[in-house]
Amino acid sequence: MPSQYTVGVDEVTVDDPFWSPWIERNREVTIEYQYEQLEESGTLENFRRAIEGKSGGFQGMWFQDSDAYKWLEAASYELAKADDPDLRERVDEVIDLVARAQEDSGYLNTYFQLVEPDNRWTNLNIMHELYCAGHLIEAAVAHHEATGETALLDVAVAFADHIDDTFGDEVDGVPGHEGIELALVRLYRVTDEERYLDLAQYFVDLRGHDDRLQWELEHSAAIGGASWDDGALIPAEGGGSLLLDDEGEYVGAYAQAQAPVREQEAVEGHSVRAMYLYAGVADLLAERDDAELRAALDRLWANMTEKRMYVTGGIGSAHRHEGFTEDYDLPNESAYAETCAAVGSVFWTQRLFELDPDPAYADLVERTLYNGFLAGVGMDGEEFFYVNPLASDGDHHRSGWFTCACCPPNAARLFASLGQYCYSTAGGELYVTQYVGSHLSTAVDGTAVELDQESALPWDGEVTLDIEADGTVPVSLRIPEWAADATVTVDGEEVDHDGSGFVRLERDWGGERVELTLEQTAEFVAAHPAVEADAGRLAVERGPLVYCAEAVDNERPLHHYAVDETGEVEASHDAGRLDGVTVLDVDATVPDPDGWDGELYRPVDETERENTDLELVPYYAWDNRDPGAMAVWYRRA
Template identity: 45%
Template sequence: MTASQSVSQGTTPGQTGKLGKPRLAFRPLPVPQVDVRGFWGDRVDAVATRTADILYERCVEARMLEQIDPDRPSPGVVIPFHSPSPDEAATAGNEFTGSTVTTQMFWDSDWGKTIETAAYSLYRRRNDALEKKIDAVIDMYGKLQQPDGYLSSWYQRIQPGLRWTNLRDCHELYCAGHLIEGAVAYYQATGKRKLLDIMCRYVDHIAETFGPEPGKKKGYCGHEEVELALVKLARVTGQQKYMDLARYFIDQRGQQPHYFDEEARARGADPRAYHFKTYEYSQSHKPVRDQDKVVGHAVRAMYLYSGMADIATEYGDDTLRVALDRLWDDLTTKNLYVTGGIGPSSHNEGFTADYDLPNDTAYAETCASVGLVFWASRMLGMGPNARYADMMERALYNGSISGLSLDGSLFFYENPLESRGEHNRWKWHRCPCCPPNIARMVASIGSYFYSLSDDALAVHLYGNSTARFDIAGTQIELTQASNYPWDGAVSITIEPEAPTEFTLHLRLPAWCRKAALKVNGEAVDLGSVTNDGYAAIRREWRKGDQVELDLEMAVDRFYANPEVRQDIGRVALARGPLIYCVEETDNAGQLHRIALPRTAQIEACEEPNLLGGVVTLSAVARKEVFEGWDDGLYRPEPPAVEEAKITAVPYFAWDNRDPGEMLVWLRDS
């Protein structure tokens, strides 16, 4: 069977294939089936009009094309990096400047994510020039692919002859995973199947190499990713064997004898000579069903749990679900920033000790919050549950999109919750994983809004948008009108081709203390229809049916568990899904002097001309004054205090104006 035959010929771009039906499975709507406007529309447009092109250009500048193009000489291991242009040099914190770059073993993954971003962007907005460039990249991969299907620019161009010898460290299957995701997205967005065929051919080779059968390798990747990618590939091609391969990688992880030990010995290396010291780093310290703590590299963890959730959904595997719920509890009750950021430490790019959540040194990688969105959205595959959707929303609106500037041109790798002014957005990074990751997430946001089962649609996110889907063969269009996240009023219009019975699940966010629901003007008693944080309305829907959901959006103060030493005596402000911060540009410097009285009134104010249009929060706070401190550092009398108005802006929008201090957790007084 050739690769092109392996794609179900009956599927069309944007539709799922012919897999066996899992029970209760909700699958996200493919990106092309949802048009977003409003808040997310602006974000998607920024990616489609700027970021997508920037990603490609930066990859070229970083000489990534040289690694994948078999018509050029191999770049070798270290290549000099381009000289910075003056405006790059002027960008504070720009790590692009004056450095050299090492050819990276994971550059196929950056191409994969760049292709994926371009795909979603092309769907949003034609860009023939970009499409041509991506086609050329795909052509290079086509030429690069070996006759047996193998495809890795690193192992073919930089370390030939060493394929499949170091899964622990070398990102080989991880790269395959991202190219698969890029292939699926490009196929869905453009209908072009060349990369999809290439990747099916490669996956066929992988499936011949790895698996439970005698003679096959019993390995899996040190950096998870291929698992969730194989699920996507299985869904778009209808090929069960791709799904089974994903399950194999999940099931095999952490089994004894440990594959990474055996693989190291086969290389003639000491398995203990492992840079990261512990297999917790790659969540391979024990079989996945035995895991109960989120450990190690945060992005890897999120990608693993995402794959586990997909497999739990597709196979109805409750043993995985039980493990996932334990891990979810561990993450969300002990190891999560209020922004949805995760992984406090730069040392392992991941988790440390429970309740260790430093604010100024928070790593909280953009990719990790993006990964949390992936995981949470996949937990919704097992049915609507606000436990997961609330967290997805928190990570989406805060710790992930903080990683992308409002205009789509600059990035954060780390997302601290406190800065003295030295943390600023950069143009690129020597490990450029975050820019294409946040870009592909934003550009595919529509697929996180909704998920669909055989007879139900779940609405997880609110905001101006239109979704098109099909239930029992009937085409349905659902349109939301809402100024969310600035306002909690949501008006939904449902337009089925013909009257159709299905359940509409509407999320009632945890942040909302008072919600009201009407269907065609008639109030619905939420108490009687709500389960797992979703109101479920089952009826025969007819053209023009109207659902009105009114979510009261008040200002919230958040206090942290007293175990979190870094937040004790502090308070964070939120409104709806948004966490707020104070920035130096709105508040005279030295944000540490701000103390917010518990009695302070907090005013929400629409600012249409600020930061692309936001709601700010303001209050009268107290600040210690400097007067009387000229002659010393310490004295027996406490400092005098004055009143000072403070203004907070949404956290995701910080560092889009003058660089300066930023603070999420204000002193509580």
């Protein structure tokens, strides 16, 4: 069965005033920098030692192989867009290491090959063997699609065959960290081997039925120096702790194994694991109908977006287990909101759109891309947030690399494949889902289409599209949820739209120009009353961007400011600040400092407040200048 994903990175070329500098930094700085980190962290050395048949000497986290695989995936996406001899040489070098480290059986995991060769597939919950295999397969598919070569794909196929031969026969179990599920569907789509789809189905169906996860926890020694602490298993080098119930029994929620997927009611546990699992389920649904699985995804997405998601699109509020807690528990300064979780949310939500082209899905992809994800990457391309709080006292900063370095290469592969999220051909229509300047060359139900897009987002709402096609093609344009008003014209003639979230245009396209004007106004937003952290507070959005206040832009401590929601908001573009941003000045008040000398407390009626402005910049841009406090939510005046 052909994939529903028919718009690939090789068919979309991004040329956008906002996104192109990020993508160019990713290509020219980040990918090279991350290759150097693979060397410095010992990731590539682990493969060399495995090739030489050595034992011991493993460096890094036990899932360190996955960093190399994600880097390969990102680099392959870049090779799909333009052949870079230096990058190709790097890619070929890493692929050669990976291929030569693989055993004759197809097995490949340098931690077990070097450290615990007799314990393979014995601790699926903790040891990430299937997680690493998933990232290998994803990298192999990306490289094959980019180059047409099979060197890495052959490695992935041999490993997938080994896994298929092992599970359901010698071993029954599911991974603690998901990722293999979506990878197997991607492998099926390039090989047409049904057994890979069956194996993905096996892992999805067994989850929540598998007693191995509990057994492994009870019988695990200190894995890599891991230890029990306050009722949870803490990996020695960081990472998440495992969720137990009040009696200390493992309930599976940390790894989304608290119930079969079809019965799950709420997003639980480690947020990245959840996103990868649900993205895999969505991929499976694109190939095989399953009403119960589909209903489960609908419930889970609704729970996440309505009760467990930050205004930035970030997810996962708890540091302890890097994940979800309970409905409306969304603290700001202690928010976790891992960058990888934002990436995973984009993966899952885009796949949901492919199943059902609902504009709400595309709206969330946009919110997450511009806010929850983009904040995780510094403007130099060499520093990253693992954790993305919505308030800071000034001591939270990006780092160049991490002991658990999952986020930097995850960011790299999303930047490198951004074109995949701008358009969709689901259901035999062309959807323009993200307004990012780009050129699209694709086919819709066999009809060739060429589309050129120019976009002024996120600073201005002007978008133009020039469309040509060999026949009649329906084109649906998303009207973002934030657009206060929207005007659509075709060659200057205005087109009515019904407020459904899409404008559908169907005609023989012969170079017509479509113009959208999406009105951007700053909007004050409040959180659900059950969100204790935001009670009596508001946030500010403009277009797709969430804004924040930084101490560097404001004279008074941020906690002094109370925003007047009835006041004016002035928007002005500052080309010299933060690579060029639209700055917002909102009416606010601050305490009058007079009369406080020698007093700690005073009657309220003896205090005054002064009118002032609070200056805001986009949330994604914070912590790129002098250190200082930051806040997304402000007291209401």
